[in-house]
Amino acid sequence: MIEIKKLTKQADNKLILRGVDLSIKKGETVAILGPNGAGKSTLLKVLATLIKPSSGLIKINGLDLKKNHLEIKKLLGYLPHSSLLYDHYSPLENLVFFGNIYGVDDVEQRAIKLVKEVGLSFFLNEPVKNFSRGMIQRIAIARAIIHDPEILLLDEPHTGLDQGAISILNNVILSMKEKGATTLMVTHDFKQAAEICDRIIIVKNGKIVDDFKIENRNLGFVSEKYELQVEGVS
Amino acid sequence: MNLFRTALILAKKDLYSELKTKQILTTQIIFAGLVIVVFSFAFDPANNTTKAVIPGVIWVIIVFAGILGLNRSFISEQRNETMQGLLVAPMEAASIYLGKFLANFAMMLVVELVSIPFLFLLFDFKFLGSVPYFILVVFLGSFGFIAIGTFLAALAANSKSSEMLLPLLLFPITTPILIGVVQATKIILTNVEKLSSAIAWIQLVTAYDVIFFVVCFLLIDYVLEV
Amino acid sequence: MSMNLEREKAMLPGTPLTSMKSASLSKILFAGTVISMLVSLYFIFIFAAEESTMHAAQKIFYFHVSSAWLAFMAFFVTFVFSILFLIKRKRIFDTYAYVSAEIGVVFTIIVLTTGPIWARSAWNTWWVWEPRLITTLILFFIYIAYIMIRQMDGVWDKKARLSAVFGIIGFADVPIVFFAIRWWQTKFHPIVFGDGPSQQGGGIESSMLVALLVTIAAFTILYAYLLQKGVSFEKMKFKVEQYKEKLREELEK
């Protein structure tokens, strides 16, 4: 599904990504772990076509990211740190707008359904600017999946969410997974990573330093590996 | 065509949001009113020679009220980084440009529709010229100004002080339009016998509009590239 | 890290050679500038006939026209390298575009100061709303804006991309600006002095024409020298940045 070869990104003279090779199969749920400033967000942005790589090759679904960006953008659902929502618009208006841009059919019904799924149907017509951080994050998630993307790129989706919201988010991701979606998720929350992901990638200093599969939600295993890579030998 | 479909959605979004907040339009119209009042202090409306400055005043209003709207049009996408939302969506950069242009142009026309009659009224200006030509000149001039203005606003939005940068980029580039429309307006309002030279100016402005609209369309990819 | 070291090694042998070559080029250009300037001074002050009404003040005309020529050429070079940069995305093209624009701005300032001096002695007024002079003024504003885009914060490729776009738009605007202003002028003020202040259209004496052409040639060589110097200076700055970054990386390790 996603093929990355020798990807580098340089900002002025600073190398942010130094040769990332990664291959992700369809339907995988991958967690990306790593310390701050490792280049995780940058990696997601490159995949979301928001940053041009300095060198390297990226193929998504067999299509070259450089040449077929319109087709690829239709497949992607991207959730960055910021919400990408219009403040004075209600959740419904926001979702309908983005749905229209993606050319979603029956967009209003789908928007209402999604808002219900993230548990905010009571606030359907309130302007987003009055929402709390966690509520905004839920709508932002709904926005990212309005067009039923095949690939989800989530950047720290769990930050600022309460327990209930975390389980709602996990359910959304798992139900997308059941539909066959591929998920890449940057996170600092090992518990959630172990809970819903079946593969872990550890990024450090712009490189992938570890890449392994996990089974049985083995949280201890993840922490152990992470400490070995990030805090242990350096 | 997908290009126009998404551009229309985008323009509708901007106009609807303006309809809700009424921030920009109100500011623009109040600003236009203030310009008119200030000019009435500077040039005595009772004096007959004042008629000569009216064409200039019309374009001062359009240019400065227009720049207020242009400044906001891309800055408003920076809150919550909604610009990223547009950039990851499956549409061409030209679509974003076209959508923003349509919204800005529509707002500009509303401002003109309110402020120009108000100006004529306050200065007790007897309209002797040709109305259709006058409307044509205002339309073509605003078109070119907003087309290149939207483009440069997208460019300036990358700067922290884009509000200050935009006029510095926009005014020198639009000098041909400004010269052309002021001359044409002057002839049409005060000296209709010379209509043929006004038409020559209109042709110049039209040529400018076409050239720069095409150039902007071709280059917007590089401006909105990430 | 090993990748970096390899690159460093690969870079080293080539560096002294290219820097030597550019140093000798710089020397040649410098010598060329000095010689051609001296020659042009001879032509201006000794060879060319003295203008009957304006005397020595007329000599400024050679510098005025040559500076204008240099500025237009510099902006044209910026335009060409802006297009090249957008196509090829090589940093060197951007450096050329930028340095050339800076040189152009400096010489537009010279045009805008020598112009009034000329106007003062020729027409007894400091400023004339003459199409060429106004176009130069607008040009000056356009390229000041260009340089302001360069002062934005952000990574170099963003600044380079945006200023390249503006460099293209700005230069495409020049002929239209000139045309509009000229038109505007002829409709409302009669042009008294033939084709404008340079009087090229009118009768220029052949000795003056020779002196003018020699000065223009000298200014062209001067431009080449300044461009080469400016670009190598920018390259040096860039290299220092690179070494600083490398050093920081070593320390972080």
Ligand SMILES: Nc1ncnc2c1ncn2[C@@H]1O[C@H](COP(=O)(O)OP(=O)(O)O)[C@@H](O)[C@H]1O
């Ligand atoms: N636009 C930029 N310009 C310069 N440096 C940047 C830019 N964006 C990110 N960086 C640098 O890249 C590194 C990686 O950033 P990021 O991908 O956000 O890290 P994280 O893994 O915490 O998400 C950081 O050191 C940051 O300073």
Ligand SMILES: [Mg+2]
């Ligand atoms: Mg991050």
